[in-house]
Amino acid sequence: MGSAATAAAAGTAPLVAQGTSPSPAPINLPVKMKVNGKPRELKLDPRTTLLDALREHLQLTGTKKGCDHGQCGACTVIVNGKRINSCLSLAVMHEGDEVTTIEGLGTPDKLHPMQAAFIKHDGYQCGYCTPGQICSAVAVLDEIKRGVPSHAQADLTAAPGATGEEMRERMSGNICRCGAYSNIAEAMADVAGASA
Amino acid sequence: MKFDTPAGANPIDTMTVVGRPHTRIDGPLKVTGLAPYAYEHHKEVESPAYGYVVGSAIAKGRITNLDTSAAKAAPGVIAVVTAEDAGKLGKGNFNTVKLLGGPEVDHYHQAIAIVVAETFEQARAAAGLLKVDYARAKGRFDLTEGLKTAKLAGGGDSGNEAKEDRVGDFEKAFGEAPVKIDVEYTTPDHSHAMMEPFASMAVWEGDSVKVWTSNQMIAWGHGDLAKTLGMPKEKVRLMSPYVGGGFGGKLFLRTDAVMAALGARAAKRPVKVALARPMMANNATHRPATHQRIRIGATKDGTITAIAHESGSGDQPGGSPEIAAAQTKLLYAGSNRLIAMRLAELDLPEGNAMRAPGEAPGMMALEAAMDEMAEKLGMDPVAFRIKNDTQVDPAKPDRKFSQRQLVRCLETGAEKFGWSKRQAKPGSVRDGKWLVGMGVASAFRNHMNMTSGARVRLGSDGIVTVETDMTDIGTGSYTIIAQTAGEMLGVPAEQVVVKLGDSSFPVSAGSGGQFGAANATAGVYAACVKLREAVAQRLGYNSADVTFKEGKVTSGNRSASLKDAGRGGELVGEDKIEFAGLDKAYQISTFGAHFVEVGVDSYTGVVRVRRMLAVCAAGRIINPVSARSQVIGAMTMGVGSTLMEELAVDKRFGMFVNHDLASYEVPVHADIPHQDVIFLDEADDKANPMKAKGIGELGLCGVGGAVANAIYNATGVRVRDYPITLEKHLEKLPEVA
Numbered sequence: 050m051g052s053a054a055t056a057a058a059a060g061t062a063p064l065v066a067q068g069t070s071p072s073p074a075p076i077n078l079p080v081k082m083k084v085n086g087k088p089r090e091l092k093l094d095p096r097t098t099l100l101d102a103l104r105e106h107l108q109l110t111g112t113k114k115g116c117d118h119g120q121c122g123a124c125t126v127i128v129n130g131k132r133i134n135s136c137l138s139l140a141v142m143h144e145g146d147e148v149t150t151i152e153g154l155g156t157p158d159k160l161h162p163m164q165a166a167f168i169k170h171d172g173y174q175c176g177y178c179t180p181g182q183i184c185s186a187v188a189v190l191d192e193i194k195r196g197v198p199s200h201a202q203a204d205l206t207a208a209p210g211a212t213g214e215e216m217r218e219r220m221s222g223n224i225c226r227c228g229a230y231s232n233i234a235e236a237m238a239d240v241a242g243a244s245a
Numbered sequence: 246m247k248f249d250t251p252a253g254a255n256p257i258d259t260m261t262v263v264g265r266p267h268t269r270i271d272g273p274l275k276v277t278g279l280a281p282y283a284y285e286h287h288k289e290v291e292s293p294a295y296g297y298v299v300g301s302a303i304a305k306g307r308i309t310n311l312d313t314s315a316a317k318a319a320p321g322v323i324a325v326v327t328a329e330d331a332g333k334l335g336k337g338n339f340n341t342v343k344l345l346g347g348p349e350v351d352h353y354h355q356a357i358a359i360v361v362a363e364t365f366e367q368a369r370a371a372a373g374l375l376k377v378d379y380a381r382a383k384g385r386f387d388l389t390e391g392l393k394t395a396k397l398a399g400g401g402d403s404g405n406e407a408k409e410d411r412v413g414d415f416e417k418a419f420g421e422a423p424v425k426i427d428v429e430y431t432t433p434d435h436s437h438a439m440m441e442p443f444a445s446m447a448v449w450e451g452d453s454v455k456v457w458t459s460n461q462m463i464a465w466g467h468g469d470l471a472k473t474l475g476m477p478k479e480k481v482r483l484m485s486p487y488v489g490g491g492f493g494g495k496l497f498l499r500t501d502a503v504m505a506a507l508g509a510r511a512a513k514r515p516v517k518v519a520l521a522r523p524m525m526a527n528n529a530t531h532r533p534a535t536h537q538r539i540r541i542g543a544t545k546d547g548t549i550t551a552i553a554h555e556s557g558s559g560d561q562p563g564g565s566p567e568i569a570a571a572q573t574k575l576l577y578a579g580s581n582r583l584i585a586m587r588l589a590e591l592d593l594p595e596g597n598a599m600r601a602p603g604e605a606p607g608m609m610a611l612e613a614a615m616d617e618m619a620e621k622l623g624m625d626p627v628a629f630r631i632k633n634d635t636q637v638d639p640a641k642p643d644r645k646f647s648q649r650q651l652v653r654c655l656e657t658g659a660e661k662f663g664w665s666k667r668q669a670k671p672g673s674v675r676d677g678k679w680l681v682g683m684g685v686a687s688a689f690r691n692h693m694n695m696t697s698g699a700r701v702r703l704g705s706d707g708i709v710t711v712e713t714d715m716t717d718i719g720t721g722s723y724t725i726i727a728q729t730a731g732e733m734l735g736v737p738a739e740q741v742v743v744k745l746g747d748s749s750f751p752v753s754a755g756s757g758g759q760f761g762a763a764n765a766t767a768g769v770y771a772a773c774v775k776l777r778e779a780v781a782q783r784l785g786y787n788s789a790d791v792t793f794k795e796g797k798v799t800s801g802n803r804s805a806s807l808k809d810a811g812r813g814g815e816l817v818g819e820d821k822i823e824f825a826g827l828d829k830a831y832q833i834s835t836f837g838a839h840f841v842e843v844g845v846d847s848y849t850g851v852v853r854v855r856r857m858l859a860v861c862a863a864g865r866i867i868n869p870v871s872a873r874s875q876v877i878g879a880m881t882m883g884v885g886s887t888l889m890e891e892l893a894v895d896k897r898f899g900m901f902v903n904h905d906l907a908s909y910e911v912p913v914h915a916d917i918p919h920q921d922v923i924f925l926d927e928a929d930d931k932a933n934p935m936k937a938k939g940i941g942e943l944g945l946c947g948v949g950g951a952v953a954n955a956i957y958n959a960t961g962v963r964v965r966d967y968p969i970t971l972e973k974h975l976e977k978l979p980e981v982a
Contacts, residue, residue, distance in 0.1 A: 075320070075366075094364060094366045094367075096366040096370075097364075097366060101365055101366075104285070105364075105365065108287045109278070110278065110281065110282075110284075110285035110287065111277065111278015111279065112278065113282075113440070113441070113489070114284075114442070114519065115440045115441070115442070115522070115906070116442075116522040116905065116906045117521065117522060118522060118523070118905060118906070118907070120522070120905060120906035120907040121440065121522075121906045123440055150278065151276075151277060151278035152277065152278050152279070154277075155276075155277060156277055157273035157274065157277055157279065160273070160276065160277070164273075164276040164277060165276075167272075167276045168268050168269065168272040168273065168276055169268065171268065171269070171870050171871065171873070171874045173272075173275055173276070173719075174490075174719030174720070174721075174871075174874055174875075174878055175439070175440065175441065175487075175488060175489045175490040175491075175718055175719030176271070176275035176276075176280055176487065176489065176719065177282065177439075177440040177441040177489030177490060178440045179275050179276060180276075180278040183276060201915075213919070216914075217914040217915045217917075218914070218915050220913075220914040220915075221913040221914045221915045222913075223913075223914070224440065224906060224911060224913060225440070226437075226438055226439055226440050226490050226492070226882075226911060227440075227490055227719045227874075227878045228877060228878030228879070228880070228881025228882055228912065228917070229874060229877070229878060230881060230912070230913075230914050230916075230917040231877050231881075231917060231918070231919050231920040232874060232877070233914070234914070234919070235919075245919060
């Protein structure tokens with residue numbers, strides 16, 4: 050790599066061949082879904098993720114964008130009863146789906162038990178991963194109840210329990226850089242009626 | 246309020262609100278998703294346009310051509326701004342490298358353009374249509390190479406003189422010492438990797454600009470944004486009511502705020518910008534890698550007679566060293582000492598402060614070296630540390646520590662953790678397939694005094710409101726400020742409204758260097774003293790003997806409700822805490838001890854942390870709930886830096902390769918066991934009227950050493966090249982029976 054060499058390279062983020070002529074304006078597509086119990090109709094650029102539909106189009110900014118690549122879990126929401134990374138899912142794929150976000154779990158005046166437990170056990174610090182942690186935590190306890198197996202189980206056919214190890218394994222897709230894990234485990238155990 | 250003599254008795258000592266465990270007053274907003282972060286101010290800003298920042302694809306060289314025509318013609322695009330059309334920009338006082346590159350490029354992923362469009366999807370797609378030609382130049386990316394010719398650098402508490410820091414005759418004493426070690430440790434580059442990306446939303450009103458951003462130090466960011474844009478400070482307003490983590494990465498103005506302002510000016514629309522996660526590690530700052538050499542000499546009874554700590558790190562031209570050897574000036578006794586730091590010029594991204602700069606990597610080396618020395622002496626590592634405690638600054642023996650309970654931290658921790666069960670011989674405890682070990686380390690970090698201001702209002706409705714530009718980056722500032730004002734004015738914390746993070750408020754210490762909590766609350770204390778005087782005056786009381794308790798203001802046999810005092814119109818107290826002298830007369834520091842138990846899989850070498858305990862002595866603990874969370878969070882980060890965190894340098898292309906959260910590994914739930922924290926009951930009257938000191942970084946200082954020492958105790962293999970990933974000790978593990 051001598052100084053005389055000329056490297057031609059595109060800007061680094063987008064994976065689009067440089068210099069190609071721009072594509073025509075995309076046609077927005079309609080999508081209907083139920084968000085926190087309310088029917089919502091949107092017309093969206095098909096590239097819009099469920100995450101951006103919630104944050105930018107429905108202004109439900111409780112769901113957070115930490116990485117936009119399915120690496121951090123901050124965007125976790127519950128779709129048809131199961132948790133997903135909303136950044137890895139296009140909004141138009143959710144026709145007819147029921148989406149629950151952190152705003153749908155509870156409000157300051159009427160907290161969901163998991164939200165109350167996070168406050169009680171200080172299961173957060175900066176708060177940015179918190180909505181995703183709480184949505185995941187609620188869904189994890191439900192997964193355990195439904196008998197969905199996990200890597201932490203010695204016997205995959207046995208019913209999983211709400212043990213500290215089980216909850217920590219299942220929560221490991223939700224990163225908390227402030228490091229509130231020990232407290233989050235306490236909060237979950239409190240709600241599950243178990244010990245962390 | 247000038248703080249120049251030790252604090253006497255004051256209303257904080259009552260500790261009816263301060264010092265009591267209090268859940269966060271901002272908690273209900275955070276757990277329901279209603280706390281607005283920088284990118285989320287929909288209520289204040291209608292239909293902002295979206296900015297997408299493009300980073301340089303080379304680390305060093307020049308942009309020879311930047312063709313924006315295709316991007317500008319793309320659907321929805323409103324504006325494209327590059328260095329060519331941004332106008333003349335300054336460089337912030339706190340930035341080593343400029344925040345918009347071009348035509349010269351200083352590092353990989355330095356911002357070179359912003360594309361503004363109607364939607365995020367359009368801006369991102371159009372960003373891919375920029376055609377950039379570069380002339381790549383040779384850069385310096387190899388720290389080992391750079392350190393061969395690196396010059397001495399200043400840093401640390403002794404100022405910026407570029408010289409070795411010497412006491413006595415180190416070489417002679419080390420040469421004569423009957424027991425000695427001479428070891429080298431390396432620590433890699435670390436990324437802050439806070440969960441909220443760098444984000445800003447900019448709104449122009451005439452020739453003024455208002456920016457919501459995610460920043461730890463409002464006054465620094467405010468001044469530097471004005472300077473960068475070439476505007477008077479009065480025309481710039483910066484706001485950060487909620488900050489999704491910082492760890493030092495958001496101490497300074499960063500490119501998101503500058504590009505949002507430039508994009509909004511060009512688009513004639515409010516613009517919001519969030520840095521894409523894969524750009525963060527190379528675009529922003531990081532904790533620089535270090536190469537450290539530690540030499541310790543002692544007599545046979547374990548008395549240190551000679552100690553030397555040298556550290557080398559690299560940074561961009563004009564940057565500063567990672568002051569990894571600084572703590573060794575103060576932590577242990579020893580009459581012959583040598584401290585030196587060297588700085589190599591590199592063309593990697595800008596190195597700068599990350600949580601506990603200096604101590605975090607420095608004590609990963611020092612505390613492991615202390616463990617090595619204890620073993621060589623045949624001493625217990627707790628006893629070796631206790632033996633070498635010092636109650637004075639070793640370089641200035643008449644300068645005492647204001648308070649130093651390191652020994653008590655070590656003793657308390659040893660007892661609570663069950664240290665007596667530790668086997669001194671490494672590799673001798675097994676639990677099934679697990680090799681089990683225990684490790685200890687001291688924790689140490691200086692407390693810093695910072696000027697800090699606040700304004701406290703008593704409304705005609707009786708409501709107390711605090712305004713300060715202090716930030717809450719997860720540290721719990723909202724709550725401890727409410728507790729402080731509550732204690733001073735005799736109301737519960739719940740009845741105090743706290744407004745933070747706005748450059749239109751009085752300038753505070755800000756959040757960094759574990760100086761936030763103690764100084765910001767001391768500033769609130771000073772403002773409350775002013776407000777108490779105003780209240781007393783309105784009620785016609787002699788302010789000297791007034792008490793504020795349970796909503797009542799009492800003087801002698803006269804009493805009125807605080808609400809009544811406000812009834813005649815709002816009363817305001819504004820002041821700042823300023824410091825003089827005491828931190829020169831005394832060394833004001835914080836102390837602790839970390840105890841860790843690990844299991845190492847005897848087949849695979851995988852390390853699992855099983856138990857962790859920190860004992861901390863850091864002055865008065867204002868809120869045990871959030872202080873404990875600061876410590877466990879720091880312990881978690883320490884596990885990360887010991888076991889997994891490493892920005893891998895591509896020395897050919899000059900960048901950190903693993904620049905996202907999948908490849909830059911940080912601890913997850915499954916990596917962290919239950920953690921215990923004990924606070925010693927303290928109040929340091931030399932620190933400030935709160936008698937409080939920092940805690941947020943103490944928890945990180947030393948914990949890496951404790952984890953490393955536990956691994957050694959489990960395996961008998963000493964890894965001196967962090968992080969301790971399994972391939973570094975797997976081959977040398979004891980034979981599997």
